[in-house]
Amino acid sequence: MPNLEEVYKRLEKNKKRKREIGKMIADELSHSSRHKEIKEEMMALREEKKAIEQTVQAGNPDFKEIEELKAEIQTDTEVLSDLALNMYMKDETVEIVDEYDQKWYPSFKVAFKKGNG
Numbered sequence: 001m002p003n004l005e006e007v008y009k010r011l012e013k014n015k016k017r018k019r020e021i022g023k024m025i026a027d028e029l030s031h032s033s034r035h036k037e038i039k040e041e042m043m044a045l046r047e048e049k050k051a052i053e054q055t056v057q058a059g060n061p062d063f064k065e066i067e068e069l070k071a072e073i074q075t076d077t078e079v080l081s082d083l084a085l086n087m088y089m090k091d092e093t094v095e096i097v098d099e100y101d102q103k104w105y106p107s108f109k110v111a112f113k114k115g116n117g
Contacts, residue, residue, distance in 0.1 A: 008112075081106075 006049040057063040
């Protein structure tokens with residue numbers, strides 16, 4: 001079985017190659033006048049879409065509630081994750097049964113981030 005460093009080096013090598021290929025493709029696309037036209041049209045349409053959405057949101061009293069609900073959902077998701085991880089570390093059964101008697105089990109993900117040193 002490979003160790004962490006071997007897998008990490010392979011992962012970084014593949015990410016670098018993917019970036020290189022992406023840059024080559026982007027460079028080729030930059031020479032296409034039709035591609036440039038379409039990008040400009042898309043940007044204009046995005047701006048128009050955003051303006052329409054902002055107009056609708058400004059006239060809708062429920063918009064503020066949506067923002068509050070987003071924040072509450074994010075907070076509850078973090079709390080749920082923390083509780084599940086604590087239960088898992090205590091070797092307790094970690095499952096949720098919803099209103100349809102469907103069982104839900106946690107899915108853990110490990111991510112690495114750069115250290116300070």
